[in-house]
Amino acid sequence: MDSIAIYGLGRIGRQLLRSAVRNDLFVPKVVCDIAPAGTLAALLEVDTNYGRWPGVTSDEGSISVDGRRITYLNSRESLPQWGELGVDLVVDCSGRAVTREVARLHLENGAKRVLVSGPSATADDCDAVLLPGINLDDFDAEAHKIISMASCTTNALAAVVKVLLESTGIRHGVFSTVHAYTNTQSLTDQPMKSRRDSWAGAENIIPSSSGAAKALGFIWPDLKITGKAYRVPVRTGSIVELNAVPEREISTESLRDLFRSAATAGPLKGILDTFEDEWTSARVVGDPHSSIVDLPLTQSFNGLISVAAWYDNEAGFSMRLAETAVRLAS
Template sequence: MTNIAIYGFGRIGRQLLRSAVRNDLFFPTVVCDIAPAGTLAALLEVDTNYGRWPGVASEDDASISIDGRKISYVNSREALPDWRALGVDLVIDCSGRGVTREAATRHLENGATRVLISGPSKTAADCDAVLLPGINLDDFDADTHKIISMASCTTNALAAVVKVLLENTGIKYGVFSTVHAYTNTQSLTDQPMASRRDSWAGAENIIPSSSGAAKALGFIWPDLKITGKAYRVPVRTGSIVELNVLPDREISTEALRDLFRAAATTGPLAGILDVFEDEWTSARIVGDPHSSIVDLPLTQSFNGMVSVAAWYDNEAGFSMRLAETAARLAR
C-alpha cells in the first residue's frame, strides 16, 4: 500500500485532506508543517470558508487525529523529514516551495518515490510532467514521472475550457482575465510588500496581478497561443475566469453552449467541468468540487470571436483534483 504525506498544511493542504477523507480517496500517513499540531488541528476542524468538520479533530505531540484515526505529525521547521524512515512513498508538497526541481528533488533524496506539487512549476524543466485530471492524467508514466506538477487552480479552470475549444473549434489565439479571491500572499493592511500592488490591503482593493496559468497551459499544449492576467478582489474564496479566443472555425452561441453542456455530462471532463444555465454569483460556487463551471449566460460567440466565462472555487475545486490525482498516482 502507498503511504502518502502532506507536506505543508496551509489552505490547500487542509482542504486536500478534507477532500481526500470525505471522498474516501486516501488517508494520509504523515502531515508536516512548521506550526504547532494543536493549531493545525483546530484550523482543520473549523474553517472560515467551509465551516466545521462533521467529526472531531484533535492532537497530541506526535499526531493529529480525525474522528479517532491518527495521522503522524512532523514539525518540519528545522529539516525536511526522512521519508524513508517514515515509510512514505508519495509526498504531496503543498508548501508552495516545491516549484523548482531542486526543491522537489529533496523529497526524492529523502526517500520518497514520487512528488506531487500543488502548484505550477517555474519552468517545464522543473518537473517531469504537468498532469491534470480530465486533461492528460492518462499520460502518467510511473517509470519517468517522479516530479509531477498540478499547476494552479486557474490553470485547471482554463484547461477544461481550452480542451473543449481545441477539440471542437480550434484556437488561433486568445487572452484571459481571472477575477480571483485574495490569498495569503497579500496583506490585511497597507504595508510594503515584495510586489508593489500587493502593498495595499487585500480585503479592501481590486489588485491587478500576474498569472502563470498561460505558461502552465503551454507545458500541456506547446503550440497554444494564450496570454492573460489576474485581478485579486475582496472575497474569501470563489473566482471566475473569462477566456476570449479567435477560433479556427466559427460557431454559433447556442452550439458553443451545447459543447459545454455535453462535456459536463459525458467524456473525460464529466465531474470536472460543470455548467450553469441560470445567473449566479460567486457565493453559488463556494465549496463546489468542480475545476471549472461554465456560466452559459455569459458564454457567447460574437463576430467570429468566442467568449467563455468559467467559475471555480480556487481552494475547494483545486484541492479535489489534487486529491484525485494523488489517489491515481498511489494506485
C-alpha cells in the first residue's frame, strides 16, 4: 500500500500513522500538516497517552518511523497535487473535510478517493458512511469517492446497534456517552463558541451534543435513537450506554450471550469485544477494538435493555480507519 496519504497529523492523524505502521497495514506515501516536521516527529516519538515510539526521526522533507522514510509536506499554503505525487487515497484527518466542498478538493487535486476521519455534516456531504464490520462490504468503487468513517462514538454504538437489530430489534432508544476531553475544549475558563465549553475541560463534567445518532441514521434510516455526550477529565478512554426498548423481549443472560457470540465470530470479530469482569476506563487505553461491551453493566429489565460499551476514542477509531484505508486503496 504505497498510494495512501494522511492529511493532518493531529491526535487522530498521528494515531492512524501509529496503527498503520506498527500493525503492518500500510506505510503512507505522504503525510501533511501545517506544523514543522520536527515538532510532529517529537509528538510521535513521545505520546502522553500511548508512550514512547523509539526510532522516529525527521528532516525538512520527511518523517521516518521504524526505519521507513515518509515524505512530509507542509500544507499551510496549498493543498498538495496528489496526482503528481502518486497518491490515490487521501485519509483526511484535518477535521475540515466534513463538507463535500472541502473533501472534493482532494479529488480535484488528483486523488481518486477521500476517506474522512469524522462525521460528514449531512448525508449529501459524502457518498457513503462506511464502517468496518457494519456496512463496509457495501463499498462501490465507482460511486463512492468521498467516504466518511463517522466518529469514534458512532463506531462504538454501531456494533451494539447491529447486534440488537439482528436479534431483538429496536423500537427506540436513548444513549449517553461519557467521553474523554478533546482539543475542541479549553484548558482554562474562557469564552468559547459553545457556552458549556467555556469551562476548563480537565476540571469539569461538560455536557455536549453528539452527532452519533445522525451518523447512525445515514446507515439505518429507520433507526429511532437519540443521545448526548458528557466530556469528562480523562485523557482517553470513553464509554457509551444505550438504553432501548426492544421489539422482542430478552433475558439478561441471553442479551449478554448475544455479545459474547458476536465478539468471537462473524463480521464484528476483532471490532467488538466484551468484558466479563469489572473495569474502569484505564483498561481500554490503547485497545484496538471499536466497542467493548461491559457485560456486568449490560442488562434487561422490565421490557428495557441497557448495554454499556467502552472504547478508546483515539486508538480504537484509528485502527478502524487504518483497516478501512487498506480496503479502499486495494
